Amino acid sequence: MKMNDFLNQVDNENVLVIGDVMIDAYLWGAVNRISPEAPVPIVTVTKRENRLGGAANVGLNLKSLGANPIICSVIGSDDGGDIILDLMEESQMTSVGLILSKKRKTTKKTRVLSNGQQLLRVDDEITYQIAKDLEDSLIERIEHLIHERSIGAIIFEDYDKGVITKRLIDSVVELAKANKIIVAADPKKNQYDDYHDIDLFKPNFKEFVEGSKQDFFRGDTESIFKYAKQIISEKDFKNVMVTLSDLGVFITDGKVFHLIPAEYRQIADVSGAGDSVISIATLLLLNGYSIKTIADISNKAGGIVCEKVGVVPIEIEDLLAEINSELD
Numbered sequence: 001m002k003m004n005d006f007l008n009q010v011d012n013e014n015v016l017v018i019g020d021v022m023i024d025a026y027l028w029g030a031v032n033r034i035s036p037e038a039p040v041p042i043v044t045v046t047k048r049e050n051r052l053g054g055a056a057n058v059g060l061n062l063k064s065l066g067a068n069p070i071i072c073s074v075i076g077s078d079d080g081g082d083i084i085l086d087l088m089e090e091s092q093m094t095s096v097g098l099i100l101s102k103k104r105k106t107t108k109k110t111r112v113l114s115n116g117q118q119l120l121r122v123d124d125e126i127t128y129q130i131a132k133d134l135e136d137s138l139i140e141r142i143e144h145l146i147h148e149r150s151i152g153a154i155i156f157e158d159y160d161k162g163v164i165t166k167r168l169i170d171s172v173v174e175l176a177k178a179n180k181i182i183v184a185a186d187p188k189k190n191q192y193d194d195y196h197d198i199d200l201f202k203p204n205f206k207e208f209v210e211g212s213k214q215d216f217f218r219g220d221t222e223s224i225f226k227y228a229k230q231i232i233s234e235k236d237f238k239n240v241m242v243t244l245s246d247l248g249v250f251i252t253d254g255k256v257f258h259l260i261p262a263e264y265r266q267i268a269d270v271s272g273a274g275d276s277v278i279s280i281a282t283l284l285l286l287n288g289y290s291i292k293t294i295a296d297i298s299n300k301a302g303g304i305v306c307e308k309v310g311v312v313p314i315e316i317e318d319l320l321a322e323i324n325s326e327l328d
Helices: 003-010 055-064 079-090 132-148 166-178 205-212 221-235 273-286 291-306 316-322
Strands: 014-019 021-034 041-054 068-076 098-101 107-114 117-124 151-157 182-186 240-243 249-252 257-260
Touching: 003 273, 014 055, 014 132, 021 055, 021 068, 021 079, 041 055, 041 079, 041 107, 055 068, 055 079, 055 151, 055 273, 068 079, 068 132, 079 098, 098 132, 132 166, 151 166, 151 273, 166 182, 182 273, 205 221, 205 240, 221 240, 221 249, 221 257, 240 273, 240 291, 249 291, 257 291, 273 291, 291 316
Parallel strands: 014 068, 014 151, 021 107, 068 098, 151 182
Antiparallel strands: 021 041, 107 117, 240 249, 249 257
């Protein structure tokens, strides 16, 4: 099957994306001198830009691939929340899954760049978990969407900003099992151990090592396989995929594993690569592709995004240009 056939399969597939939504803000400018106040560069700002980040960037990736993302999150009832809503409308994504609250602050990551290089990042956020009433509202909203719309897959996109809780995970997994919906998770440290009954669990290597509570290096494939099999057994996972940065992507179903080496690229920025990986991997899994194919295509997608500056979704034309072989 060709890549175009896969894209036809996922056209308008409804996917819930649950997790932390944020603004990725950029200040672009020129550096011509050093500050007399401190040994730091002075950036003369020439351009300002806001982009959708976090779980919303996963939504953008799904949208680019032809699916229909529904972002489920809690954001601030503030200026940042207004920016999120405007950006989602511009991107033609529904905001029906968003809950706005005066109790929360919309996360904003501001990056200062000059000549294509990041000089500084400023994070404006709160990271404590959402209050129980907001947790109740979000679970109720997700349940309503599952019953109202035909949902093919659910993605947990966790950035440790407080939206994803153990109770949320338990409730959504129960709903997914009852409605035969596949579930993928891109975890972070705080809720790492709370995930269970996941069809595709995708930590990066750092998260995988911390979650395994072991000490091994990225090239130690046997150890990665050992501890992946362990969490598959303990947590009732079906597949584990570990992104290994410049070493590529590891994937296993607990019986066999595949290691897909990274391709040589001119890396500009690794931000957002994981968002592209979890998006296309989930859609491939939903449509029954082999775990080797899932790892291979996801590896390419993540690499393509790394060639771009800033957090950006995968461009389907770039992906099609690289994939000419049959998918199995």
